[in-house]
Amino acid sequence: MHDPVADLITKCAASDRAAFRMLYRDTSAKLMGVLLRMLGERAEAEDALQEVYTRVWLRAGRYDPAKGRGMTWMIAIARNLAIDRLRARPESHGDDDMDQVADTAPRAETRLVAQGEARRMADCFATLEPDRAAAVRGAYLNGMSYIELADRHSVPLNTMRTWLRRSLLRLKECLEA
Amino acid sequence: MTDAPLTPQEEDDALAAEYVLGVLDLGERARAEARIKRDPGFATLVAEWEVRMAGLNEGYAEAPAPNLLPAIEARLFPSAPPARAKRRFAPGFGWLSGAAIAAVLTLVTFATLAPPEPDRLAVLATADNRLSYEVTHFGQVLRVTRVAGVPAVEGQVHELWVIAPGAAPVSLGLLESRPLVVEYPAPPAGWVFAVSIEPEGGSPTGQPTGPVILTAEVGTDA
Numbered sequence: 001m002h003d004p005v006a007d008l009i010t011k012c013a014a015s016d017r018a019a020f021r022m023l024y025r026d027t028s029a030k031l032m033g034v035l036l037r038m039l040g041e042r043a044e045a046e047d048a049l050q051e052v053y054t055r056v057w058l059r060a061g062r063y064d065p066a067k068g069r070g071m072t073w074m075i076a077i078a079r080n081l082a083i084d085r086l087r088a089r090p091e092s093h094g095d096d097d098m099d100q101v102a103d104t105a106p107r108a109e110t111r112l113v114a115q116g117e118a119r120r121m122a123d124c125f126a127t128l129e130p131d132r133a134a135a136v137r138g139a140y141l142n143g144m145s146y147i148e149l150a151d152r153h154s155v156p157l158n159t160m161r162t163w164l165r166r167s168l169l170r171l172k173e174c175l176e177a
Numbered sequence: 178m179t180d181a182p183l184t185p186q187e188e189d190d191a192l193a194a195e196y197v198l199g200v201l202d203l204g205e206r207a208r209a210e211a212r213i214k215r216d217p218g219f220a221t222l223v224a225e226w227e228v229r230m231a232g233l234n235e236g237y238a239e240a241p242a243p244n245l246l247p248a249i250e251a252r253l254f255p256s257a258p259p260a261r262a263k264r265r266f267a268p269g270f271g272w273l274s275g276a277a278i279a280a281v282l283t284l285v286t287f288a289t290l291a292p293p294e295p296d297r298l299a300v301l302a303t304a305d306n307r308l309s310y311e312v313t314h315f316g317q318v319l320r321v322t323r324v325a326g327v328p329a330v331e332g333q334v335h336e337l338w339v340i341a342p343g344a345a346p347v348s349l350g351l352l353e354s355r356p357l358v359v360e361y362p363a364p365p366a367g368w369v370f371a372v373s374i375e376p377e378g379g380s381p382t383g384q385p386t387g388p389v390i391l392t393a394e395v396g397t398d399a
């Protein structure tokens with residue numbers, strides 16, 4: 001499948017600065033969406049965006065198009081940075097995050113139905129208990145920690161961990177069936 | 178799926194999934210990252226989960242981003258060597274031997290400017306993650322930032338060491354309130370960073386004298 005983002009990353013690995021500019025032009029809105037959603041604050045998201053593109057340039061040589069799409073790789077870099085920042089916050093859980101999840105989860109689910117890959121994902125999510133599916137989605141999209149998830153679902157942390165791990169392995173089973 | 182305990186393979190796979198999901202706390206996350214660097218099998222599990230979960234990325238709406246390219250390019254492609262902040266010889270290094278002073282002190286720079294965004298080399302964290310330093314590298318500069326915890330108590334200081342395989346520790350400097358920035362090549366895999374507690378001003382002997390509280394090995398993928 002043609003992957004223009006992957007092509008640009010590969011060119012970045014060869015120090016092609018023009019490709020880097022095109023990569024920014026074509027992907028920054030999506031990555032900004034990721035960072036804004038996870039970090040919740042525009043100034044911090046913009047600062048993180050600079051770091052993400054810096055890492056993308058520096059790590060471009062490690063990207064392997066055979067292992068995944070370019071956008072998937074870039075989003076992973078953005079998410080990892082956002083999660084590191086969230087976990088480094090002194091008190092990283094609060095009611096705001098929980099409201100946000102409640103608010104956005106159904107929309108996320110609707111969007112999921114849009115495409116083939118996402119459709120398959122949505123089908124597999126549907127095999128999980130609704131609150132566990134919501135926990136997985138909330139963790140992924142909003143960067144919630146186990147502590148936050150346990151708070152939100154009013155279960156002990158260990159229970160949440162057991163739930164989530166089982167759900168993830170079931171999800172894998174379903175996606176690979 | 179039953180409620181039987183997870184097999185070791187399932188445990189690894191679940192940990193990779195938890196890492197990708199982002200639910201781990203900072204200490205668990207740092208340990209998972211260290212493992213990604215030294216364990217290719219685990220790294221593959223993580224990469225597979227990233228692809229597996231990519232269907233959820235549709236859930237991120239796009240948001241217009243300002244043009245930050247000039248700032249990013251200024252970091253990545255400085256037209257001149259990076260501006261160096263005032264270089265000063267910090268107090269407390271008098272205990273170093275002459276050779277060590279030549280090797281280390283001339284390389285030590287306490288920068289007041291943030292250096293370009295670097296690659297993470299190692300995370301030094303306690304098991305409970307109350308204290309955590311991140312070691313990053315960019316160009317010829319190592320930067321060590323405390324991401325959790327507080328400096329040593331009054332009268333003591335955290336000192337950073339780098340240890341080549343089979344060699345004695347070499348001090349890279351003292352970890353005080355601001356990030357430590359040192360000109361130093363990226364240590365290859367197998368080298369170890371360590372933090373010890375030393376009297377104010379640093380180790381009086383040139384070798385760690387207090388307890389070593391944190392260590393981290395540079396990963397193979399760094």
